[in-house]
Amino acid sequence: MSEQSSAPFFEILTSDPASQARTGRIVTAHSVIETPVFMPVGTRGTVKALTQEMLEALDARIILGNTYHLFLRPGHELVAELGGLHQFISWPRSILTDSGGFQVFSLGELRKIKEEGVEFRSHLDGSKKFISPEISMQIQHALGSDIVMAFDECTPYPATPTEARKSLELTARWAQRSRAEFDRLKTSDVTPAFLFGIIQGSVYHDLRQQSLEQLLEVGFEGYAIGGLSVGEEKQMMYDTTEFIAPLMPVGKPRYLMGVGTPADLVESVARGVDMFDCVMPTRNARNGQVFTARGKLNVRNAKYAKDTNPLDAECRCAVCHRYSRAYIRHLYLNDEILASILCSYHNIAFYLDLMRQIRQAIALGEFTTFRTGFLSQYKSATNPNGNFASDP
Amino acid sequence: MSEQSSAPFFEILTSDPASQARTGRIVTAHSVIETPVFMPVGTRGTVKALTQEMLEALDARIILGNTYHLFLRPGHELVAELGGLHQFISWPRSILTDSGGFQVFSLGELRKIKEEGVEFRSHLDGSKKFISPEISMQIQHALGSDIVMAFDECTPYPATPTEARKSLELTARWAQRSRAEFDRLKTSDVTPAFLFGIIQGSVYHDLRQQSLEQLLEVGFEGYAIGGLSVGEEKQMMYDTTEFIAPLMPVGKPRYLMGVGTPADLVESVARGVDMFDCVMPTRNARNGQVFTARGKLNVRNAKYAKDTNPLDAECRCAVCHRYSRAYIRHLYLNDEILASILCSYHNIAFYLDLMRQIRQAIALGEFTTFRTGFLSQYKSATNPNGNFASDP
Numbered sequence: 001m002s003e004q005s006s007a008p009f010f011e012i013l014t015s016d017p018a019s020q021a022r023t024g025r026i027v028t029a030h031s032v033i034e035t036p037v038f039m040p041v042g043t044r045g046t047v048k049a050l051t052q053e054m055l056e057a058l059d060a061r062i063i064l065g066n067t068y069h070l071f072l073r074p075g076h077e078l079v080a081e082l083g084g085l086h087q088f089i090s091w092p093r094s095i096l097t098d099s100g101g102f103q104v105f106s107l108g109e110l111r112k113i114k115e116e117g118v119e120f121r122s123h124l125d126g127s128k129k130f131i132s133p134e135i136s137m138q139i140q141h142a143l144g145s146d147i148v149m150a151f152d153e154c155t156p157y158p159a160t161p162t163e164a165r166k167s168l169e170l171t172a173r174w175a176q177r178s179r180a181e182f183d184r185l186k187t188s189d190v191t192p193a194f195l196f197g198i199i200q201g202s203v204y205h206d207l208r209q210q211s212l213e214q215l216l217e218v219g220f221e222g223y224a225i226g227g228l229s230v231g232e233e234k235q236m237m238y239d240t241t242e243f244i245a246p247l248m249p250v251g252k253p254r255y256l257m258g259v260g261t262p263a264d265l266v267e268s269v270a271r272g273v274d275m276f277d278c279v280m281p282t283r284n285a286r287n288g289q290v291f292t293a294r295g296k297l298n299v300r301n302a303k304y305a306k307d308t309n310p311l312d313a314e315c316r317c318a319v320c321h322r323y324s325r326a327y328i329r330h331l332y333l334n335d336e337i338l339a340s341i342l343c344s345y346h347n348i349a350f351y352l353d354l355m356r357q358i359r360q361a362i363a364l365g366e367f368t369t370f371r372t373g374f375l376s377q378y379k380s381a382t383n384p385n386g387n388f389a390s391d392p
Numbered sequence: 393m394s395e396q397s398s399a400p401f402f403e404i405l406t407s408d409p410a411s412q413a414r415t416g417r418i419v420t421a422h423s424v425i426e427t428p429v430f431m432p433v434g435t436r437g438t439v440k441a442l443t444q445e446m447l448e449a450l451d452a453r454i455i456l457g458n459t460y461h462l463f464l465r466p467g468h469e470l471v472a473e474l475g476g477l478h479q480f481i482s483w484p485r486s487i488l489t490d491s492g493g494f495q496v497f498s499l500g501e502l503r504k505i506k507e508e509g510v511e512f513r514s515h516l517d518g519s520k521k522f523i524s525p526e527i528s529m530q531i532q533h534a535l536g537s538d539i540v541m542a543f544d545e546c547t548p549y550p551a552t553p554t555e556a557r558k559s560l561e562l563t564a565r566w567a568q569r570s571r572a573e574f575d576r577l578k579t580s581d582v583t584p585a586f587l588f589g590i591i592q593g594s595v596y597h598d599l600r601q602q603s604l605e606q607l608l609e610v611g612f613e614g615y616a617i618g619g620l621s622v623g624e625e626k627q628m629m630y631d632t633t634e635f636i637a638p639l640m641p642v643g644k645p646r647y648l649m650g651v652g653t654p655a656d657l658v659e660s661v662a663r664g665v666d667m668f669d670c671v672m673p674t675r676n677a678r679n680g681q682v683f684t685a686r687g688k689l690n691v692r693n694a695k696y697a698k699d700t701n702p703l704d705a706e707c708r709c710a711v712c713h714r715y716s717r718a719y720i721r722h723l724y725l726n727d728e729i730l731a732s733i734l735c736s737y738h739n740i741a742f743y744l745d746l747m748r749q750i751r752q753a754i755a756l757g758e759f760t761t762f763r764t765g766f767l768s769q770y771k772s773a774t775n776p777n778g779n780f781a782s783d784p
Contacts, residue, residue: 044723045722046730048729051734074722074725078697082700082718083700088716306470306473322482324474324480334465336436337440337441337732338442341729341733342443
C-alpha cells in the first residue's frame, strides 16, 4: 500500500520567460512524469503493435486507456476482479483514462443525451448501454486509473454560441456530479487517483472562460481543454488554446486532449499546455506514415525501394539503429505485422524524444530558439483535421 | 572477408546409445548452430510478428527464408543490390533458404513441370515466371544464404510407385545441375555457403533409398528428407524417417523439411534427424493456439477469460513472465496486433526451449527418459496433416 507521498501531485520546475511554456513534474502512485508529456494511446489496454517492454524501453511514463472501449470489452468489473488495469495489462507505470464521453458522443445516431447521462448502443453488438457521470467515475475507479477524467459532453463542431453554451452548462453539472462520485469512491482507495475537469465552449473565448470558471468552482487536480481538434481550423485551435491556457491555474497540469501533430505539440507547449495524447503516431504508423525531424514520409512510397537509410537519420531509436526504409517498405507491401511494429515504435520514439527536446529547451531557457528551429526544419507538416482520441 | 575457418561445417558431439539421436554443431560464416535445431520460418524475410531483436533474445541461431516468395517480392536482384538477405533484413546470424520447389509445386494448375525447370504464374499478379535448378541456385546465391537447398520436385501425396520413381529421377538430375551451378557460383564467393540435397521417394522405402544413393553420388554438405508431412499418415512419416535417416551419412546434417509438432520433433530426433523447420509455432500463434508442456491450448477459449496464469506455467520466456492468459485472450478478441506478437514469441520460445531440452537430454545420456516423459506429459497432441513449409 502506498501512502500519500510528500511529493506534490504537480509542481512546476521551469517557466519560459518568452512564452507560456513550462516544465514540471507529475507524481502518481505509479510513476514520475516529466512535463510537457505526450501520452501514447492504449485504447483497449494496448498501445497498438507495441509490447509493454517496448514502451518501457522508450521510457513512456504514462499511457492512456479508453473508458468506453474497456467498459464494453472486457468490462470494468472483469478488470477490477483481475486486480485493475495496471495489473491486467502488466503496466506498472501511470495510466490516464478518458471519461468515455468523446467516444459515446461520436456514436451519433446510436446515442441519446439526457440530463442523467447518455444512453447508447454498443458499436460491437448493438446492446443498450448507459453512462452517467457517476458510472464513468465507477468505471474509471474499477480500472484503477491514476488520472481520471470528469464525464463531459464534447461539444460538436461547428456549434452556435447557444448550442455551445447549453453544452457547457451540462458539462458543468456533470463535472460537479463527477467530483462528488469520485470523492465518494476515493474514501476506500489505497492508491491515490486524481480527477481532471474538462473545459468546453467550442471556439468562443467567452464561453471557454465561463466553462473554466464553473470548473474552478468545483475544483480539480488538473484541467483539460476538450472539444478541440474536432474539425475546426488549426488556427482556431491555436487561438482558443492561447486564450484559455493562461487563465487555467498555474499550479495545476493543463491537458490538451486528442492533440496532435509534432508541430501542434510545440505550438501548444508555447501556449502553456503540459499534457497531450493522440493516436496519430500509432495509427499513421500502421499506414506506413512515419514522422521525422524533416517532416512526414510514407515508407510505402516507391522511392524508398532501395533506400538503405533509416526511417529518420536523426533518430536514435532502436528501429532507426537497425532497419532500413527499403526493408520496412518491403514489409508493408507484404502486409507483414513487423511493418506496424517497427513504424509504431519509431513514431512513439519520435514523439517522446520531441517532448524530451522540448523539456530540455525550456529548462535551458532556449525554447524560442528550439521552437523556431524545429518548425522550420519540420516544414509545418499539416494536420489532417479530426480528433484522434482513441485507437480502435 | 571470412576465410574458410578451421572448424568443420558439421560435427557430431554426442550420440545417444539407445536411439539414433545425436547432438552436433553446424558452423557457418554467420553463427554456430547447436543441433538438433528448430529453424523459425521467415518466409518473406521476417519471422511473422517478431522483431529480429526478439529472435536474438530467444537465441535463434538460424532462420529460414523462402526463395519463391523473395524471388517474387522484393526480388533477389534487389536484395543482392542491397547487400544480401542478412543485411536487407538486418539478421546477422545464419539463414537457410529453400529451393522454391515446394511453393512452386503447390501452385497446382498455375505451374508446368518440364525437364528444364518449372514454368509458373506468380500468385501475386499472374505474371509468367520460370525457375530451373540453375536459377534457384542463382537466386539463393544472390540472397546470400548460408545453407542452400537443391532444386527438387516435391513428390505429391499420394503417388504410385511409378509416379514417385519418375519424380525422384527428375529430382536426381536436378540435384546434379544444382550442384554444378552452386559450385560454379561459389568460386566468386567470399562467404562460404553449403548445399543440401533433398531425398524424395514418397513413402516407399526402396525409392527413398534409391533417391539417397543418387544424391550421394553427387555429394552434398547435408541431406534433407523432402516430400513428407504432405498429407500422409503420421506413422508413415515416422516410418519413412526411421528407415531412411540411419542410411544417410553419419557425418552430415540431416534435415526433415516442414516438420512439425513438438511430438514430431522429439520422435524425429529419436530417428536421427538434426534440423527442422515449420510454420506451426508462428501460424498457430496468430490464431491463438499456443504450445505448452501440457499440450496445446487456444487462448481465445472463454475459459481463460479470468485466468491470470501465464500461457505456460513451466515456460520461462519473457511473455510467460509478464502477461496473463486473460489479457492475451482480451487482445485476441479485439484483433489487437499484440496478441500475435505475444503468442508468436511464446511459441518460438517453446520450440527453441524444447530443442535445448532435447540436446541436453542427449548430451546427458537421458534422451529416452526425456522422450517418454515429454510425450506422456504432452499427451501426443496430434498434428493436423499438411506440410507447413512457408508462412505467407
